Amino acid sequence: MPALILIDRPAIGMTGEGAAFRSLPVGTPVITATDLGVTRGDGIFETVAIHDGFVHAGEAHLQRFARSARMLDLPEPDLDVYRAALEAGIRELGPVPDAFAKYVLTRGEEYSGTPGARGFIHLDVNPAWSRERSTGVSVVTLSRGYARDIAETAPWLLQGAKTVSYAVNRSVLREAARRGADDVLFTTTDGYLLEGPTSSVVLRFGDTFVTTPPESGILPGTAQIDMLNLLQAEGFATQIRDVKLGELPYADALWMTNSQRLAAPVHTLDGTAVKVDSELTARINDQLLRRTR
Amino acid sequence: MPALILIDRPAIGMTGEGAAFRSLPVGTPVITATDLGVTRGDGIFETVAIHDGFVHAGEAHLQRFARSARMLDLPEPDLDVYRAALEAGIRELGPVPDAFAKYVLTRGEEYSGTPGARGFIHLDVNPAWSRERSTGVSVVTLSRGYARDIAETAPWLLQGAKTVSYAVNRSVLREAARRGADDVLFTTTDGYLLEGPTSSVVLRFGDTFVTTPPESGILPGTAQIDMLNLLQAEGFATQIRDVKLGELPYADALWMTNSQRLAAPVHTLDGTAVKVDSELTARINDQLLRRTR
Known part of the structure; x- marks a missing residue:
């Protein structure tokens, strides 16, 4: 096959x-x-x-x-x-x-x-991603070791390039497993959210959906942008902006998104339960699956 | 062959x-x-x-x-x-x-x-390394983006492991070439020296030879330690300790060391000429070549 x-x-x-x-x-x-x-x-x-x-x-x-x-x-x-x-x-x-x-x-x-x-x-x-797409994933925050402006101040570190030098992205998933979690949300040393090792992050604050910007050295995600476009079409507000670690407790929901797994709702963040909006998540994944451009 | x-x-x-x-x-x-x-x-x-x-x-x-x-x-x-x-x-x-x-x-x-x-x-x-081992190399300092305590605070970033995820180590050499230099000396965000992308650094201050410690997340070098042992046997003082960026102007000489190239004296650092001790360098490389353990 x-x-x-x-x-x-x-x-x-x-x-x-x-x-x-x-x-x-x-x-x-x-x-x-x-x-x-x-x-x-x-x-x-x-x-x-x-x-x-x-x-x-x-x-x-x-x-x-x-x-x-x-x-x-x-x-x-x-x-x-x-x-x-x-x-x-x-x-x-x-x-x-x-x-x-x-x-x-x-x-x-x-x-x-x-x-x-x-x-x-x-x-x-x-592979079958139905559990991740519905029940969701448990996520831990881990430091990426860099400040938010790393891509600008030290472009030679290749943050934001999708290279095959992914040993760190694999290592952090083992660290997550040691902590009983499925996935990782990277943070900067100055307190901002970045992305996951193989995914982007989308957060919901009220009726506004937010994702983090490529300027912080993350990979520009395709599923991340498609999800925001779908939500915008439904009438929600969307923002691409820096998100501080301190905003996490105020998020109503969050998702880790990538092309293969699509939008995986986060049900647990650093050991704390997070509410999963199953109906909205199912609708988004259904629409992401039906995109064909 | x-x-x-x-x-x-x-x-x-x-x-x-x-x-x-x-x-x-x-x-x-x-x-x-x-x-x-x-x-x-x-x-x-x-x-x-x-x-x-x-x-x-x-x-x-x-x-x-x-x-x-x-x-x-x-x-x-x-x-x-x-x-x-x-x-x-x-x-x-x-x-x-x-x-x-x-x-x-x-x-x-x-x-x-x-x-x-x-x-x-x-x-x-x-390959022939005679030019690097005698005339030496031009080096630029570049930030590695991490603080000195990264290996301790974020071991999942694998600093100090010799992985095949070396895209950054290759990228910084291209950045060095753009700046007209041959090699790179990594620095931390809090002002310490680390190592090169494929080498360790040894500095001379008077009759004391210093190299940087594995605790700062560098790869423990074999040529680095052999060079210090040889100098100690000659009666010089040796230290393995943190070196601040601010100490660089006071170094009498420095070398980038690895197993293949051995000790390459630095003749230019960030565009400033550095004195090369040709006699001492030749003696060290001769002894490093003759090690067989």
Whole structure:
């Protein structure tokens, strides 16, 4: 059921014989021991949800992929090639109602003289997220160690780029598990909320829905923005602004959002129960599932 | 001339048929598209220098590898297997006077039910470091974005672990190049020196040589400690202590040290010339080259 596409020419300006990408048997090794993607985490990725063959927010993800490449001074990804390779992968998957694709670009060989790049796409059936989308998740706040202005004052730290150097994002989930929680909400050293390791945060204060801004060094989320747009269309007020840690006790509800899991309501925050609006959550997830742009 | 060893059973408790590792033609892909090493930078590594077949500080590197694995809750690497695989790789390399090996352990397949792990070793001739070891390097200070106590207050950020999530360590070298420099000395937000992206720092104040402590979240360097031990044997005073940014103007000399490049004197720091003690530097590098433990 899963599918694997190896992209031999993932970047603009790469030339060669034959097709730019090819399908391979799942499990075929595709990365060498000297590829900077695995030796230095020097690469970028996106994960997209695919429903009935449509890639959700496909263009927004491709544009964010290109933005990450610029932040890392990587070769410019050939988005036409990635688009076509994704379509080929979706055909391989067959008629699956709920799937995902993870696509990657690495800087390629460390010791080759010529600048290279390597790409691949892994596609598979989406795991079941029904519990997370309905009952919700338990979340702990953990410090990301940085101040709110880090992306501006130290852009070399790559905050806001979606790199494959995600060891910290994995480590904090183990710390959450040790504390009996499912997920993490990062905070800054000067007391602001950021995002989760693989998600954005949306908060409700009365009839206003708020999410945190890319200027604080978070990844600009696609599900995060789609959720705010849906709520705005329903007549709610929405804001993209800094949120202080001290505002958390006044939030009526919060959600952790990403492309695969969609909007997961938070039922417990740092050990304290939070009210889940099941009806609103179900409506949002239903609408997020039906987006097809 | 280079060599590649794939380690099929890199961790304690892994069982299977045949040998724990095998030699493969260089360039053979060894990592799949679903290995967490390349999709999440979820793995660890060490780079060691090999002179005339001897691995420098071989045991110290293996112990640090095991320490990194513990910091990431990875399966415990089988150091006997890595030792034997390194020896096999060195035999493949042949009689090379100056070589290096990079060995890696990744968390393995993301979507397999059983916990796995994957290992490999890449060996090759050491690039020529004679210019860096004699003339030296130009260095700029850049903020690491963290306070000095980060390893203690937020261990989930993995400061001090040698992970393959090195995108930031690569990014700061590009920032250094933009500023016309070769290397970077990281600083904390509260004004302390840390280390370089791939090296430690040693400073001279009069007849005292100082390096920064692992407690500040830096990687415990092997060349750093060996250099201090050599200087102590020559009768110099040595200290492992916090160094404030404000002390830099009073340093008589400084070096960036690592296993491959050894001690590179700093000839320029943030655009200001620094005196290089060529005689002492040559003596230290000669002795570091001759260590064989």
